[in-house]
Amino acid sequence: MRRLALFMALAMLAGCGQAERLSRIGRAPDFTPVQDPTADPRWRPVSMPMPAPQEAPLNANSLWRPGSRTFLRDQRAAQVGDLITILVSIQDQAQLQNRTQRNRSGNENMGLPSLFGLEQQAIPRAFPGADPSRLVATTGSGAADGTGSVRRNEQIALRLAAVIVQSLPNGNLVIQGRQEVRVNNEMRELTVQGIVRPQDIASDNTVRHDRLAEARIAYGGRGVISDIQQPRLGQQLLDILLPF
Secondary structure, rough: OOHHHHHHHHHHHHHHHHHHHHHHHOOOOOOOOOOHHHHHOOOOOOOOOOOOOOOOOOOOOOOOOOOOOOOOOOOOOOOOOOEEEEEEEEEEEEEEEEEEEEEEEEEEEEEEOOOHHHHHHHHOOOOOOOOOOOOEEEEEEEEEEEEEEEEEEEEEEEEEEEEEEEEEEOOOOOEEEEEEEOOOOOEEEEEEEEEOOHHOOOOOEEHHHHOEEEEEEEEEEEHHHHHHOOOHHHHHHHHHHHOO
């Protein structure tokens, strides 16, 4: 009964994951509706350490407004709901190679050729047929040779429009953006999240991804090709459970 219950539970889990795939048979993946990111139940406001608030001095005879970047109106994103373009340009290369070798050997011999004549009496009684001069002889050897190498080459160049979803007390902006592109029956998804300083936003209202703090960049997809690339549920389960 326990085995049957376990089998039924696994079948139900597999069915929950397969239901969505079965519903897409014969048609392309659906776009996700455009919506307010803060309406997602999983969305949480960002809380970061903030400096103590300071009041800007007012100069009656000055045309300069504290906090302004120019005498003219700044067209760059600065308020919640404004759009900003994120430039994602990732070029990572890494190559590591390690090798470890170890060898060990040892020999031990122990005997009792002479001990007040007791070696001819006590030892033969306790161990019949034993040679007192060669009681113990051990030998051991061990060798290990391990090699490992890692070679990675990644290159991503993308542009993505994001929305300011929160303005922190110190002026930093929390941004979040998502883009979906469907080609035939394959949906490509790109999501970007992070915190940016207003002064890092360029005059053309763009910001580089390496200027984002707490950056979260994901580029993936879903559809027919992605489903084929995934191992079967049974294979994934065996990879987790089998110790071999």
